[in-house]
Amino acid sequence: MKFSKIAIAACAFAAAMVTAPAAFAGVTQTFVLGTSNTPSFASQDMAHLTIAEVGNNTVWTLAADWDNALNTRNPFIFGLQFTDTKTASPVNFNATNGTIVAKSLSATAVNFLTANKAGRFTDGEVATWTFNNTKLTDFSAFELHVNSVTANGGSVKFTKMTSAVPEPETYGMLLAGLGLIGFAARRRAAK
Numbered sequence: 001m002k003f004s005k006i007a008i009a010a011c012a013f014a015a016a017m018v019t020a021p022a023a024f025a026g027v028t029q030t031f032v033l034g035t036s037n038t039p040s041f042a043s044q045d046m047a048h049l050t051i052a053e054v055g056n057n058t059v060w061t062l063a064a065d066w067d068n069a070l071n072t073r074n075p076f077i078f079g080l081q082f083t084d085t086k087t088a089s090p091v092n093f094n095a096t097n098g099t100i101v102a103k104s105l106s107a108t109a110v111n112f113l114t115a116n117k118a119g120r121f122t123d124g125e126v127a128t129w130t131f132n133n134t135k136l137t138d139f140s141a142f143e144l145h146v147n148s149v150t151a152n153g154g155s156v157k158f159t160k161m162t163s164a165v166p167e168p169e170t171y172g173m174l175l176a177g178l179g180l181i182g183f184a185a186r187r188r189a190a191k
Helices: 002-019 021-025 068-073 168-190
Strands: 028-036 047-054 057-064 076-084 090-096 102-105 109-113 126-131 139-147 155-161
Touching: 028 139, 047 139, 057 076, 090 102, 109 126
Parallel strands: none
Antiparallel strands: 028 047, 028 155, 047 057, 057 126, 076 109, 076 139, 090 126, 102 109, 139 155
16 A cells, blocks of 8 residues: 555656646757658658756757768758747858858747858757747748759758657656656565
């Protein structure tokens, strides 16, 4: 009887962590953009988008990291589209290791353009920008637009992969499960 009460309490704790991960796991989320929206082009890890709440703002970091075998057609990121419930415009744009000299910013997209289209946001490069007065939950429906990746030099759009980066609640469930297993093993050893 005593064991069943402890097991029920442990399950309730695990359920609480799953239903309220924000209070437990913090306010940073990484999305893997790699689910192809073009049936003839395979899904693959094309870029990682990390959004972190910093004070009253969200700081976005987009890192391009696709398979270099795709570079035979010189692919580049054209833009990142998303849904923004606050309709805030991004500010403080910064490119590192990159050749981005101009960009188009709006409340629903960041387009990585250059003045002469010679420098482009490509594999191994990183860009960051900030949305003032926003939270992570203000954004959704991320879609990455990559040009010159298909056989005819066309483009592919990639949405987020759902299983490549574990969600915080997954770790909570894992810890709760390990705790229950450890408790059961300890109880069995005590008998």
